[in-house]
Amino acid sequence: MLEAGIFDVGVILHLKSLVGKMARTSILMAMEDFYAVHRNYTTKLVLHIRDSNGDNMRAASQAVDLLQNYYVRAIIGPQKSSEATFVSDIGNNSQVPVISFTATNPTLSSADVPYFLRATLSDAAQVNSLAALIKAYGWKEVVPIYEDTDYGRGIIPYLVDALQEFGASMPYRSAISRSANSDQVEKELYKLMTMPTRVYIVHMSSAFSFGSTLFTKAKELGMMSGAYAWILTDGIANVVDSLSPSVLDAMDGALGVRFHVPKSKELDDFTKRWNARYRQDNLDDPPLQLSIFGLWGYDTIWALAQAAEKVSMDNATFQKQQDIKNSTCLGTLGISTMSIGHKLLDAILQRKFRGLSGDFDLRSRQLQSSIFQIINVVRREPKGIGFWTAKHGIIQNLNQNGSEHTYLNSGPNLTQVVWPGEVSTVPKGWQIPTNGKKLRVGVQTSGYPELMKVEMDPLTNAIIATGYAIDVFEEVLKRLPYAIPYEYVAFHNVKGVSHGSYDDFVYQVNLGLVILNADWYKYKIDAHKG
Ligand SMILES: *[C@@H]1O[C@H](CO)[C@@H](O)[C@H](O)[C@H]1NC(C)=O
Ligand SMILES: *[C@@H]1O[C@H](CO)[C@@H](O)[C@H](O)[C@H]1NC(C)=O
Numbered sequence: 173m174l175e176a177g178i179f180d181v182g183v184i185l186h187l188k189s190l191v192g193k194m195a196r197t198s199i200l201m202a203m204e205d206f207y208a209v210h211r212n213y214t215t216k217l218v219l220h221i222r223d224s225n226g227d228n229m230r231a232a233s234q235a236v237d238l239l240q241n242y243y244v245r246a247i248i249g250p251q252k253s254s255e256a257t258f259v260s261d262i263g264n265n266s267q268v269p270v271i272s273f274t275a276t277n278p279t280l281s282s283a284d285v286p287y288f289l290r291a292t293l294s295d296a297a298q299v300n301s302l303a304a305l306i307k308a309y310g311w312k313e314v315v316p317i318y319e320d321t322d323y324g325r326g327i328i329p330y331l332v333d334a335l336q337e338f339g340a341s342m343p344y345r346s347a348i349s350r351s352a353n354s355d356q357v358e359k360e361l362y363k364l365m366t367m368p369t370r371v372y373i374v375h376m377s378s379a380f381s382f383g384s385t386l387f388t389k390a391k392e393l394g395m396m397s398g399a400y401a402w403i404l405t406d407g408i409a410n411v412v413d414s415l416s417p418s419v420l421d422a423m424d425g426a427l428g429v430r431f432h433v434p435k436s437k438e439l440d441d442f443t444k445r446w447n448a449r450y451r452q453d454n455l456d457d458p459p460l461q462l463s464i465f466g467l468w469g470y471d472t473i474w475a476l477a478q479a480a481e482k483v484s485m486d487n488a489t490f491q492k493q494q495d496i497k498n499s500t501c502l503g504t505l506g507i508s509t510m511s512i513g514h515k516l517l518d519a520i521l522q523r524k525f526r527g528l529s530g531d532f533d534l535r536s537r538q539l540q541s542s543i544f545q546i547i548n549v550v551r552r553e554p555k556g557i558g559f560w561t562a563k564h565g566i567i568q569n570l571n572q573n574g575s576e577h578t579y580l581n582s583g584p585n586l587t588q589v590v591w592p593g594e595v596s597t598v599p600k601g602w603q604i605p606t607n608g609k610k611l612r613v614g615v616q617t618s619g620y621p622e623l624m625k626v627e628m629d630p631l632t633n634a635i636i637a638t639g640y641a642i643d644v645f646e647e648v649l650k651r652l653p654y655a656i657p658y659e660y661v662a663f664h665n666v667k668g669v670s671h672g673s674y675d676d677f678v679y680q681v682n683l684g685l686v687i688l689n690a691d692w693y694k695y696k697i698d699a700h701k702g
Pocket of ligand 1: 287
């Protein structure tokens with residue numbers, strides 16, 4: 173009786189990675205919790221957990237092994253988008269549902285592979301929230317810095333489209349190879365510094381350790397300072413609580429978008445139990461913060477266990493199909509659980525419930541975007557500064573129960589952001605790359621000092637220019653959409669004796685000097701007086 177109810181399920185994760193470890197603990201807890209609540213169920217999932225070690229081929233061969241030798245009726249995982257490309261095809265060909273709660277590359281979902289589901293969002297879901305931020309701050313150009321993998325590249329076309337909608341563009345794309353060393357990361361950052369765009373979207377998964385190297389290097393090179401804006405996609409933002417203090421320190425001032433998990437008593441309770449359990453499962457590891465991936469893993473088990481029970485109840489002849497296969501190679505891998513596979517898929521698709529992660533609804537073969545939280549890394553802590561919803565755009569607060577319908581303080585207001593370098597003014601996002609060169613602005617004391625007066629600071633030898641013409645000039649610079657670093661160059665010697673005639677002064681334009689000509693005002697005033 174018990175034997176007949178066994179429902180074999182393969183699990184393929186990268187067990188040494190942060191997300192893999194987190195998910196393993198969540199999945200095991202979900203099994204215990206589910207069957208503690210459903211003691212009378214006639215089926216029971218039996219998990220066969222495998223470590224892909226982050227390797228596509230290994231994930232694929234494990235999927236084949238699980239199907240052929242363990243007759244699994246569903247596969248949970250794999251973890252990475254590139255692994256999912258293979259495993260989803262293998263599952264689809266055998267008509268065995270493959271449910272990944274971490275693979276977010278938008279191109280994975282397609283009507284051609286109906287047996288691939290994801291209990292996570294497609295990366296296409298978050299691009300609108302990223303674009304909304306870019307738009308809200310008035311930035312016109314953005315450079316994505318992403319890992320050069322299926323995952324990293326997958327988001328780019330969607331981001332291009334979302335930016336184009338309001339006329340922003342992507343003048344350059346910075347793809348960082350998986351095999352890059354920190355010198356190569358540094359070289360790439362130097363390259364970015366020579367370009368005018370100062371707004372970066374960092375799209376890397378937590379398994380890709382260069383997220384950490386990137387920020388540490390960027391900080392070393394002075395790119396985590398006032399002129400720059402950094403935005404994290406949810407690849408890093410979803411797990412930002414688990415990053416080491418030194419990495420968070422380097423990220424200070426970055427913005428990020430991440431999936432918003434509604435607060436609940438169940439979640440609080442689970443988080444406490446999870447923390448204790450994770451420590452127990454990983455005695456040698458530092459504590460880890462539970463992230464959304466752990467919750468999606470948990471909810472996936474509940475969805476699958478529920479669907480398994482439904483299928484077995486609906487199917488009187490349900491039994492372990494031992495007789496089906498004895499082939500050993502992929503080419504002859506048959507449709508082992510054909511009738512079950514189809515019914516199981518339907519049962520999962522139709523099962524909609526409120527899980528720990530929020531609404532769990534796979535009817536469109538993936539979770540739908542609901543709400544993204546906007547975070548700002550401030551003094552090593554991710555601080556929530558607002559939300560983005562498809563309906564309302566950027567807003568400051570959700571109501572108490574996080575429902576979609578009623579909002580407080582509607583309208584973009586993200587003024588409390590602390591930007592890189594602990595600056596409170598919004599970076600302009602664009603700077604004429606100078607490599608140390610500044611725009612040289614020639615100035616000369618006017619006949620009317622209230623129009624322009626040029627002095628030299630006796631201590632620093634810096635030129636101090638004041639007066640109406642200077643005020644106007646500086647105001648104009650402030651209003652430009654990009655920053656121009658400049659310095660004043662006096663067109664007279666220290667004693668205030670001009671180096672030459674007015675014509676000589678103007679001639680300096682040919683020598684690369686921009687001239688502020690206060691004497692135009694003088695002329696007008698003289699004429700008026702006359
Ligand atoms: C996936 O499975 C479906 C149904 O069995 C089939 O129609 C489709 O061609 C398969 N897709 C691929 C890419 O093999
Ligand atoms: C294994 O496959 C072979 C060839 O398809 C078949 O003749 C044989 O009966 C199968 N064995 C079992 C145990 O099903």
